[in-house]
Amino acid sequence: xxTLAYTLSDSRVMLRRNLKHQLRYPSMTVMLVGLPVVLLLxxxxxxxxxxxxxxxxxxxxxxxxxxxVPGLMLITVASAVQGTSIMVAMDxxxxxIDRFRTMAIARGSVLTGHVLGSLxxxxxxxxxxIGVAFGLGFRxxxxxxxxxxxxxxxxxxxxxxxxxxxxxxxxxxxxxxxxNTPMVLFLLVFLSSAFVRTQTMPGGLRQFAEYQPFTPVGDxxxxxxxxxxxxxxxxxxxxxxxxxxxxxxFWAIRLYNRRRATQPx
Amino acid sequence: xxxxxxxxxIVARNVSKSFGSHLxxxxxxxxxxxxxxxxxLGPNGAGxxxxxxxxxxxxxxxxxxxxxxGHDVVTDPDGVRALIGVTGQxxxxxxxxxxxxxxxxxxxxxxxxxxxxxxRVTELLEQFDLTDAGDQLLSxxxxxxxxxLDLAMTLVGEPRVIFLDEPTAGLDPRSRLTMWGIVxxxxxxxxxxxxxxxxxxxxxxxxxxIAVLDQGRIVAEGTPAELKSRIPGGHVRLHFAGPDxxxxxxxxxxxxxxxQDQLVLQVPADGTVDSFRExxxxxxxxxxxxxxxxxxxxxxxxxxxxxxxxxxxxxxxxGRPDGDATPQGAAQP
Numbered sequence: 330x331x332t333l334a335y336t337l338s339d340s341r342v343m344l345r346r347n348l349k350h351q352l353r354y355p356s357m358t359v360m361l362v363g364l365p366v367v368l369l370l371x372x373x374x375x376x377x378x379x380x381x382x383x384x385x386x387x388x389x390x391x392x393x394x395x396x397x398v399p400g401l402m403l404i405t406v407a408s409a410v411q412g413t414s415i416m417v418a419m420d421x422x423x424x425x426i427d428r429f430r431t432m433a434i435a436r437g438s439v440l441t442g443h444v445l446g447s448l449x450x451x452x453x454x455x456x457x458x459i460g461v462a463f464g465l466g467f468r469x470x471x472x473x474x475x476x477x478x479x480x481x482x483x484x485x486x487x488x489x490x491x492x493x494x495x496x497x498x499x500x501x502x503x504x505x506x507x508x509n510t511p512m513v514l515f516l517l518v519f520l521s522s523a524f525v526r527t528q529t530m531p532g533g534l535r536q537f538a539e540y541q542p543f544t545p546v547g548d549x550x551x552x553x554x555x556x557x558x559x560x561x562x563x564x565x566x567x568x569x570x571x572x573x574x575x576x577x578x579f580w581a582i583r584l585y586n587r588r589r590a591t592q593p594x
Numbered sequence: 595x596x597x598x599x600x601x602x603x604i605v606a607r608n609v610s611k612s613f614g615s616h617l618x619x620x621x622x623x624x625x626x627x628x629x630x631x632x633x634x635l636g637p638n639g640a641g642x643x644x645x646x647x648x649x650x651x652x653x654x655x656x657x658x659x660x661x662x663x664g665h666d667v668v669t670d671p672d673g674v675r676a677l678i679g680v681t682g683q684x685x686x687x688x689x690x691x692x693x694x695x696x697x698x699x700x701x702x703x704x705x706x707x708x709x710x711x712x713x714r715v716t717e718l719l720e721q722f723d724l725t726d727a728g729d730q731l732l733s734x735x736x737x738x739x740x741x742x743l744d745l746a747m748t749l750v751g752e753p754r755v756i757f758l759d760e761p762t763a764g765l766d767p768r769s770r771l772t773m774w775g776i777v778x779x780x781x782x783x784x785x786x787x788x789x790x791x792x793x794x795x796x797x798x799x800x801x802x803x804i805a806v807l808d809q810g811r812i813v814a815e816g817t818p819a820e821l822k823s824r825i826p827g828g829h830v831r832l833h834f835a836g837p838d839x840x841x842x843x844x845x846x847x848x849x850x851x852x853x854q855d856q857l858v859l860q861v862p863a864d865g866t867v868d869s870f871r872e873x874x875x876x877x878x879x880x881x882x883x884x885x886x887x888x889x890x891x892x893x894x895x896x897x898x899x900x901x902x903x904x905x906x907x908x909x910x911x912x913g914r915p916d917g918d919a920t921p922q923g924a925a926q927p
Binding site: 335338339342346349350353354423424425427428429430431432433434 | 650651652672673675676678679680682684685686687688689690691695699700702703704705731747748751
């Protein structure tokens with residue numbers, strides 16, 4: 330086999346291992362998939378009446394459902410990558426990583442396995458969320474092409490945040506830290522256009538919300554699904570995703586390689 | 595995997611390593627012939643684990659040269675990794691998988707192929723007495739089972755050189771014997787074994803050569819017989835009811851060392867039944883009543899006393915801020 334074939338084979342083995350982990354650790358998987366669904370119900374049925382009124386006259390809860398679904402897609406991504414961080418930290422603090430390091434396996438395959446495993450988990454969680462949203466009466470104008478673009482956009486953004494989560498998991502000294510740091514991403518979703526229009530926010534906050542990555546990604550998805558204007562949000566969303574992915578990737582690789590040199594015992 | 599015989603399994607020359615300002619290994623030399631068992635004997639904090647981590651490509655040395663089965667550790671780490679197996683002190687198993695899945699994972703990462711991998715897994719489960727537990731999650735495994743699985747995982751790729759870092763620490767006596775048997779079997783099949791231990795009897799039982807490591811330096815090296823010839827043969831401790839009896843006994847046995855505070859007389863002994871009987875007969879003949887007797891066989895502490903002139907215990911208290919300060923030698927009467 331060639332080096333490339335080995336790399337692919339090792340990554341596939343690691344991916345299978347991570348998918349198995351998700352099945353064997355169902356409480357976390359269910360939590361990560363369930364949380365966005367619970368928030369969707371909460372936002373539509375508890376807050377939706379009032380928030381929907383803010384979108385314009387006579388629109389109400391139904392309109393808010395259409396508005397908020399893209400926001401909950403972002404929540405789904407943020408929620409899933411928290412699991413990535415935890416899984417990576419669990420691996421790094423456990424003994425098995427040292428065994429992998431003493432084996433002639435493709436260098437990055439451990440991380441690749443985590444990234445691909447999380448991506449699959451995120452897409453599955455998104456599928457569940459979309460299914461529930463339709464059940465609640467979500468309506469979309471999107472055709473197959475727009476859906477494809479939506480999935481592509483979310484997958485690209487998830488890919489970027491998963492690498493960020495991998496780096497955070499590697500940087501964490503313990504599994505507890507690894508489960509806490511990605512909470513910041515959660516907060517960022519709330520400080521974006523995910524749940525309310527940024528125009529309704531006060532000055533400074535509004536500016537922050539408009540210039541952070543979750544807003545352009547959310548607005549792009551919303552535009553694709555509901556015919557709302559996308560403008561240059563799509564370009565910003567893709568630029569953010571690629572930027573985060575690259576920075577997080579190099580950070581993660583550096584942390585992964587450095588860890589071996591500094592472990593005393 | 596090709597094996598070039600005539601090559602030594604492990605050669606390390608002048609290996610040094612510091613963590614910050616703390617010198618952990620100081621110009622260490624090690625050699626193990628192919629198919630031989632080399633025991634690295636030393637207390638906690640001596641640098642045993644660090645050597646294993648360096649030779650198994652986990653961490654880089656600051657200086658020195660190392661070859662494993664002919665492959666340079668620094669310039670050809672992947673060549674080394676393809677030939678070695680490592681079982682560390684802490685279990686390196688995947689807790690969310692079953693025993694068989696753990697072995698399968700290793701087989702896949704060693705690129706054994708589907709059928710060969712499956713055969714190897716079945717074979718190892720059987721060899722390590724884990725066939726019944728193979729499909730159970732590791733959370734149901736006992737400590738001994740985990741250790742066996744750990745070693746089985748190390749052996750999946752049929753390594754030419756294996757590193758075992760304190761393989762019997764924490765095992766019950768029976769599992770310890772099983773582990774010894776496995777190590778012997780491996781060596782007789784031509785596998786080079788480097789094992790670390792704190793127990794002289796383990797090194798004695800298993801090793802072809804023993805290297806004694808103390809504060810990052812090799813302080814003695816040789817066959818078990820050579821090393822033991824440098825250790826005094828142990829002693830018998832006689833406990834007396836009163837100082838008068840102790841004084842009488844001390845007069846009778848001039849070679850012995852009396853301890854007035856504990857009312858104990860320490861008599862050098864070679865460990866044979868005849869000499870022990872002679873000693874008791876002599877005391878009996880002189881009508882000196884001995885309250886209690888204990889026999890002390892040589893241990894790590896005796897080795898250290900013999901080769902460095904100081905006890906393991908003493909240096910732990912004064913010189914070693916790190917590591918677990920349980921002196922193995924002193925803890926075993």
